[in-house]
Structures are given as structure tokens and as C-alpha cells.
Amino acid sequence: MFINVTAGIAAPVHCRQSSTNDPLPRYTCLAAQSPILLPQSGSNTTLRILDGCVALYQELSNGRRLILDILGPGRILSDALIDLRYCRAISLTSSRIEFIDASLEKDTIDRAMRQMLSRAQAHAMLLGRKTATERVATAILDLADQFARPSRMPANSGKTTFTLPLMRADIADWLGLTLETVSRRFSAFKRARLIAFDHPEIITIRDRQALEALAGTSQYAAKAA
Amino acid sequence: MFINVTAGIAAPVHCRQSSTNDPLPRYTCLAAQSPILLPQSGSNTTLRILDGCVALYQELSNGRRLILDILGPGRILSDALIDLRYCRAISLTSSRIEFIDASLEKDTIDRAMRQMLSRAQAHAMLLGRKTATERVATAILDLADQFARPSRMPANSGKTTFTLPLMRADIADWLGLTLETVSRRFSAFKRARLIAFDHPEIITIRDRQALEALAGTSQYAAKAA
DNA sequence: CGCATTTTTGATTCTTATCAAGACGAGTGG
């Protein structure tokens, strides 16, 4: 199912969308695994993710794929930011997105751009110089930051539970690993009681400090941005 | 030797620099291996590399380093672009830089930002999914694009000669490899007659097409930007 | 020329990929 964002009408069934005359914002709901087609650069199509999860990825000749970034609620995606000749975007879970007027929120775009670059650089560090263990620890912490419900009970010191919007294969494509390696690291972290999970996609962080130590110094700079 | 760009006065000996009252542009020469200290974000310090080569890099806890990008003549470096808490910049060869007024060239900064992001994403692809052979081939082509003299004789079909501004260890830190692996790939390419060199830093591309094939589809998107 | 740095090359080890098989869970239809 392809959603052409240019037209803004080819939305799936279960979709809330205001009428054409309405002022911004307009909402759209995407099913899981829906490609998001931004128009050619220059049209200034910009959207904000309200809910769900979007992956920005590139592909190589023989089927190799790398997910460049995982975008959770609040993140901005714009043709002003990314080079669409090389990047594709896809929703990993069912997602709700909002179209925003780029010209009205120049500052927002600017901040999003800086965050994108900052994260890309931190991710390059991860891909170039971190071990599999460090990569997975980094990923778990980043995903917890982006997808954990803010409503955690205060008594639960440090324990965060969240639903992974990516499956093992996606995490592998994000971290430059194989799904088997990712699975092994998750199992190892579970054995070491750094995380806990019964279902593979519902993760509880049991020892955040240890994970942070494993993840290495250069945590995603995105937090501060 | 530290060059604090804020003040713009702590320049090395062999330095051409106009007086304080002069209008833009102002030039500065940097010796090889001079760290470039940009001020805290917000001051809009922006510079253009006129000659030479600058590396943008990050460091990890235990001495691991990753060069995020190699900047040749024409490239822009600005505190508006990069997060200076995590990035450092250093000249790899003696370089000439020019300070520009970011407010006057908003469009230039914008294009530079997009190029930076585009290159960061292509580099992430390289680090995450390319083999050592593909990485080195990609690097040689990118460096040729950035540092080969444009004055190549027309008869020399496809043959480009240029001086590498990086040594093997730098290339390794850029490509997420070790210097031994980089050296081995250079030797292999030499044996296969894809490149030629007598001195390790003066490289001639003998078979650009083969290199491009090895480098894989997603060549640096930077060219078009 | 001699010294320090860089590069090359070789031998070995280690991490992760690859190949393979089984376990688990969700959904389907009998």
C-alpha cells in the first residue's frame, strides 16, 4: 500500500483526515509497513510523526539494507531534510502523522535538520567503531527514549518497559548486524539481567546504568537537541 | 597547536591574514594536524576550505576514533551545522581557510548542511553494510573527486592522479577499518591494476569503471548536491 | 647516514556472518 504524500488523499481505511478546506494541521493514519513517498525535493512537504514509528533507510545493489534512522513520536520528516533519491521511508508500525507547513515552522525544520545530522553522526560512530554488544545496548536505550510511555510510576526506579516497534531483522539493518547477532545479544542481556522480556518485543530495562556503560560514552546527541 | 577560530588571531607563523578592520573575506593558513576549535554553537562562525583537507571526527571512550567526514576545497564548516560537543575538526594537511559571514550566505549554509547530511547517510551505509574492498574503493573515488587537480590532460582517458591527504591510519578511521586492512586493499587494487602508486600517497586511478563497480551503487550523493 | 614514522606483509586470533534446525506465537480453518 503506497501513500503518496503529495496528493495527501490516498490514505488507508482507518484514517482520520480533515476536509480539504480545513486549515493545518491535517492528520493521516498509516498501516504498518506502508512506504511513505515524499515528492521530489523542493515542494517542502513536511510531516510530524504523532504516533508509531517510521524508518528511514537506504538500499544497496544486492539487497543489503541499512536503516539510517528510526523516527518516533515528535520527529520531523521533510523533503527539505533528506535526499529522496537515495532514501526511502516506511512505517514500521501503524502510525499517525501530521502534515505541517514548513514555511510557518522554519525553526522547527532547522532543529529537526540538526537533530537528524547529529543522530546520523552518532550512528556512524556506532557503525564504524562499536562492537555488537555496544550497538545493541545503544539501540535499546535510544528506543526506550523514543518509545517508552512517559507514564512510568515513580516507584519503579530506573525500570522502563516499552514495546519495540522493530523486529530483530529491522534492528539488525539499523545496527549493521545480522538478526541472529541481535537476537544473541538480547538473550545475553536477558541472562545478565540487564533487560527482561517474555515476549520478544516487550522489553523492560532492569539496569539502565549498566546498559549505558556498555553503550559507550557518545550517547545519541539527539537528547539535548 | 590550537587555532581558536573565535578570536581569529591565534594563527600559525606562515599565515596570511588581513587586518582586523578589513571586510570579509579573511583568510587563515593552518599547518597540518592543527585542531580547529569552533566556538560554542550560536555564534555562527562559518568557514570555507580553500585548500588542503580537514577531517571531522568523533572519539569514543577507549581511544577509538571515527572520522565522520573528509572536507576538501570548497566544503563549508559551521557551528550551525555540527554539534560541537561531540565533533572535533582537524586539518590533515596544511590548509587555507576563509571565514564567511553566515548571515550573508544563508543559502550556502543550507546547501552545505544538506550535503553534510547526505554524505553522513551515504557513509553510514558504507560503514554498516559494505565490505572492506567496497569501502576502500568508495573512499578512493571520493578522495579523487575532492582532491584531484581539475587540470587533467584530456588525452588521459579516465586516468586521474592525486595526492592522498590522509595516511592509511586516517583512512582506516574514516572507513571503520584498521590501517593494515586499508593497506592490504590498496595493495590488492594495485596488483589488480585498478590503481597505481609508487609513493603510498600519490595515487593514480587506472580503471575508474572497475572501481565504481566495486564501490557499489550508492555513490556519495554529495556530487549532485 | 641514522632515526622516526609510515607502510607493507605475514601468521594467527577473534568477532560476527552464514548455514541450519528447532521453538514459539498468532492466526486460520476444520
Place this chain on the structure above:
DNA sequence: CCACTCGTCTTGATAAGAATCAAAAATGCG
């Protein structure tokens, strides 16, 4: 309700690629 299937996940055995360790060769410099 239960078999059946499909997709995902886990785990194990093995292989491949790059790192590491080590030493020699080349280069540049004082």
C-alpha cells in the same frame, strides 16, 4: 478446541572476514 501454517525468534555449528600481533621494508627528515 485443536491441528496446521506462517512468520518470527532463538540457538547451535561452522566459516569467513577483518582485527590483532609481529616484524620487516620503505619513506622522509634532521
